[in-house]
Structure formats: structure tokens, C-alpha cells
Amino acid sequence: GQNIDQPTEMTATEGAIVQINCTYQTSGFNGLFWYQQHAGEAPTFLSYNVLDGLEEKGRFSSFLSRSKGYSYLLLKELQMKDSASYLCAVGTGGYNKLIFGAGTRLAVHP
Amino acid sequence: EAGVAQSPRYKIIEKRQSVAFWCNPISGHATLYWYQQILGQGPKLLIQFQNNGVVDDSQLPKDRFSAERLKGVDSTLKIQPAKLEDSAVYLCASSFVRGGNTEAFFGQGTRLTVV
Numbered sequence: 001g002q003n004i005d006q007p008t009e010m011t012a013t014e015g016a017i018v019q020i021n022c023t024y025q026t027s028g029f030n031g032l033f034w035y036q037q038h039a040g041e042a043p044t045f046l047s048y049n050v051l052d053g054l055e056e057k058g059r060f061s062s063f064l065s066r067s068k069g070y071s072y073l074l075l076k077e078l079q080m081k082d083s084a085s086y087l088c089a090v091g092t093g094g095y096n097k098l099i100f101g102a103g104t105r106l107a108v109h110p
Numbered sequence: 111e112a113g114v115a116q117s118p119r120y121k122i123i124e125k126r127q128s129v130a131f132w133c134n135p136i137s138g139h140a141t142l143y144w145y146q147q148i149l150g151q152g153p154k155l156l157i158q159f160q161n162n163g164v165v166d167d168s169q170l171p172k173d174r175f176s177a178e179r180l181k182g183v184d185s186t187l188k189i190q191p192a193k194l195e196d197s198a199v200y201l202c203a204s205s206f207v208r209g210g211n212t213e214a215f216f217g218q219g220t221r222l223t224v225v
Contacts, residue, residue, distance in 0.1 A: 004152075033213060042201060042216035043153070087152055095165040096205065098143060098214055100152040 002026045004101035006088050011107045012078055020073045020104045022088035030091035034062050034073045037085045037103065046086075047073070075106075083108045112136065114217035116202050122223045128190035131220045135183070135204030143214060144177055144187050145201040153201055159185065192224045 003025045012018040024032070031050040035043035049055055049064035049071060061074040073086055085103040092099065115134040123129050135142050140161050145153035156175065158166040161182035170177070174193070179185040189196055199221050203214040 042218050044216070045213040048213060093166075095141065095158060095160050096212075097155065097158060097166050098203075099155065100145075102152040 002099050006101040006104045009105045016078050017076050020086050022071045024069050024090050026090045026092050028092035032071045033089040035087040078108050116217035120221050126191040130188045131200050133185045133202030139204035139206050141205045143203040147199045194224050197224045
């Protein structure tokens with residue numbers, strides 16, 4: 001079966017650091033994606049991991065451990081505009097079927 | 111580069127009516143996905159095309175939903191007849207490489223309300 005788990009909600013303070021975890025069990029693995037989705041808008045791509053380790057992109061970093069079926073998204077120097085849902089997705093199969101988790105709603109407070 | 115285009119943006123219909131959504135992917139993108147996103151949930155894959163062929167429709171309710179991608183470019187998703195539980199945002203996405211690990215680009219979606 002295919003299963004992707006993320007916390008439902010998180011809150012954090014402006015300027016702080018937050019880590020959003022994702023665990024997955026899928027038949028096949030091509031890579032792990034993180035997307036950001038503001039309310040009423042389409043998901044936008046944040047990061048991609050296919051090898052174990054940390055990928056850094058400005059204020060956002062993403063980590064992958066394939067043996068543990070685990071990833072996290074790290075957001076530094078939080079800003080109010082970072083309030084959004086963060087979606088973890090796994091690509092599987094020869095045609096890269098993209099399976100999404102339920103998303104984590106992050107609220108950033110002053 | 112133009113993004114993924116979808117229309118209409120909003121649609122309100124009565125239950126048992128039919129509705130169709132249109133998607134124009136990014137030029138050159140062979141892979142096209144249709145997702146259903148119910149409020150507060152993650153996107154659920156309904157159907158995936160590679161060029162004009164279906165590669166996954168395992169979660170498409172085939173008794174009422176249908177989709178096609180003529181000529182491997184534009185795609186339409188149809189619901190007939192609609193039920194109240196079909197109220198959701200329908201997202202179309204496209205990506206470039208078959209079997210590759212490139213990101214999918216999403217359109218703005220069509221928000222469907224069934225009353």
C-alpha cells in the first residue's frame with residue numbers, strides 16, 4: 001500500500017525555525033518532493049530529494065533518509081508569509097506517479 | 111514560459127448534472143496529472159497521462175468520471191452525474207520527463223461546488 005504521514009497542524013513564531021516531518025511507505029521510490037500551498041492557491045514546488053542527506057535552498061532545507069522512509073522540511077527565519085500548507089509527495093513507478101500526503105498547515109505568529 | 115492553464119476557475123452545479131474541466135499543460139510536457147483536492151486534505155491523484163495514453167487511473171471513479179487527452183496536449187475531465195461529495199478543487203499538473211524526477215507544475219485549479 002501507499003502511505004504518507006505528516007502532522008496536521010503546526011504553529012511557530014516569526015523569526016524562529018520549524019521542522020515539518022514526513023514518513024512514507026510506498027511501493028517504489030523515485031524521489032521525495034515538498035510543495036507549498038497557500039489557501040486558495042495551487043501547490044508550488046519547494047524542494048526535491050532523491051539521495052540521502054540534506055538539500056539547502058535559501059531559508060528552506062529538506063532532508064531524506066530512504067532507509068527510514070523519512071524526510072523533513074526545515075524552514076528558517078520564519079516570516080508571516082510562510083503561513084501555508086506544506087505537502088510531502090513521493091514519486092513512484094516508471095511514469096513518476098506523484099502521491100501526496102494530507103499536508104501540514106503551518107501558522108506563523110508575530 | 112506559460113504555466114498550466116485551467117478553466118473554468120469556479121463552477122457551481124446541481125447534483126446529477128454534468129460538468130467538464132479543461133487543462134492546457136506546459137508546452138512539451140508529456141506527463142499530465144488530474145488531482146482532486148477536498149478542503150483540508152492533500153491532492154488525490156485521479157488519473158495520469160503519458161502523452162495521450164493513460165498510465166494510472168486506479169483511483170478514478172469510472173462510473174461517473176472520465177478523462178481524455180487528445181493529441182497528447184490538452185485534457186478534459188468530466189463528471190456525469192455529479193454528487194455532493196464531488197465538491198472539491200480539481201487540479202491539473204504537468205511535468206517534462208517520463209519516469210524522471212522532475213517537479214510537477216500545477217494550474218490554479220477549478221473549484222467545483224455541487225449543491
